[in-house]
Amino acid sequence: MELDKMDENDWKYHGEGNKSLVVSHIQVSQLVLRLLKYPAEDSENPPQTAEQAFRQIQNIVDFSSNVMSSLLGEKFIHSGEVVKLPLEFVRQLSIKVQHQRPVWRCDKVMDIYSGCALCLPNLTSPPLHQPTHTPPLCIEIKVRLIMALFKCLFFLFSNVTVALALFQGRGGKHSVLIKNMQKDHFLNLSGGQCIYSSKEGGDDSMDLNSLLNNLRPYLQSGNNRINNHMSSKPVLNDFIQVLANALLSEGGDGGVVMDRQEEGRSFCEASVFNKERIHHGAQGLPSDSVLFRILQTQMLDTLDIEGLYPLYRRVEQHLQDFPKERTRLQIDGPYNEAFLEKLQKCPSEDDGSVEYAAAKVHQYRVSMTAKDCSIMVALVPRNEEEEDFLSSRPPAFSYSVSILDLDPKPFDSIPRQLRLDQKIVSCYLRTGGALPKGSLPPLPGIFTAGENEDCRLLFHPV
Ligand SMILES: O=P(O)(O)O[C@@H]1[C@@H](OP(=O)(O)O)[C@H](OP(=O)(O)O)[C@H](O)[C@H](OP(=O)(O)O)[C@H]1OP(=O)(O)O
Ligand SMILES: Nc1ncnc2c1ncn2[C@@H]1O[C@H](COP(=O)(O)OP(=O)(O)OP(=O)(O)O)[C@@H](O)[C@H]1O
Structure with a gap:
């Protein structure tokens, strides 16, 4: 450039x-x-x-x-x-x-x-192996929020949003959808064609059909490919499985997604949603997968916002008295190794110092970033001439998994987080657990849990 x-x-x-x-x-x-x-x-x-x-x-x-x-x-x-x-x-x-x-x-x-x-x-156009006839399939997931489609991963996140982007054609012809399920937000990239939405009052089944029709060519294999027939349910199941396999894989770039059931660890194993799993957090996730790493980083918030706020106030008061301390405490950076060390070496007990309070606020801010980032998964069907592509089901994909939007959250955002949290708690108490339509998404600490398709809110100890 x-x-x-x-x-x-x-x-x-x-x-x-x-x-x-x-x-x-x-x-x-x-x-x-x-x-x-x-x-x-x-x-x-x-x-x-x-x-x-x-x-x-x-x-x-x-x-x-x-x-x-x-x-x-x-x-x-x-x-x-x-x-x-x-x-x-x-x-x-x-x-x-x-x-x-x-x-x-x-x-x-x-x-x-x-x-x-x-x-x-450009993470939607990763340099994945040799070019294939089929363009990459990109899925963007905002991790704070996760859609019902991914309910197998429910225990990780606190709400429901997914952005799906289907790109057809590397240079020129694009078919794109990026969708915020909750707010009905569309981001149509240039020349984009929406393939899936769940517009309020809209015809969801039609949109789901559109998604399935776009996914079908990627997932048909073996006899299905030859007969050009594959019914909706297996298409969706295979898509979720391929995506989950990429999210649970331990490679970052350029790995190959095969059916993990053969390896003895299946997607469904991670989907069991029960109290045990909530309490044990990361258990069941492969230790080097993107989901595990994000979850570990989210869990740096060992204090909830109400526990953190007094520490924030301690730092704020100290900065009012000694404004120059802002630099030493690295409140606005620089974000270097010393900053990382401060949050990693934070003592477990509060010694009453401003250093302890600042380190806890740093940890909380890092955790907030990990709760607000997005995962981009790019999938390319493996060489269609290869034997395993024709025989395996779902077909094998090359993939790349990246994390976007890792901006630092400002120190001053803490009071706003407290206000949001208070609003959500009062809403919860008012409604007895059911969030009104269009309300704010739950904050970390509150889970939208699904068992047998119904959703309810659970308070999660953090
Ligand atoms: O404050 P919230 O909970 O509304 O979250 C904001 C997000 O809103 P949403 O999750 O859609 O309600 C908001 O997401 P949208 O893309 O606006 O939906 C941003 O992620 C915002 O972060 P930042 O200010 O861009 O660093 C987010 O702000 P932070 O709170 O993470 O700073
Ligand atoms: N490196 C990238 N490659 C491809 N697409 C990208 C890349 N970075 C961002 N995008 C696209 O642009 C959109 C906006 O980018 P990003 O999420 O970084 O903005 P933001 O303003 O920080 O978002 P938020 O509202 O979550 O804070 C993303 O959702 C993604 O679709």
């Missing part, structure tokens, strides 16, 4: 979240740029200088590469690098992508003032 020759026509809208917007390169399919967003009311007066924006993105890179990578496993992490882009390019890009942005995300605008962005590999 030649930074002095940037042309907005080489880039297209890819997706966005709450605080960043992502564009992907049209020709160089392995590249994306992630740009910061500001509240729309700040569009005339950017809330930070170019230097501060650069620092913010460098902090994101450092936090990912020095802290989260060590906790989650390097093989799953792509931290990227900060780039400085020509301002005119960024302005033109912002105009170009505007009409593709979902309306409900337009309360924020793309940062067109700093010229800073994060350059990352």
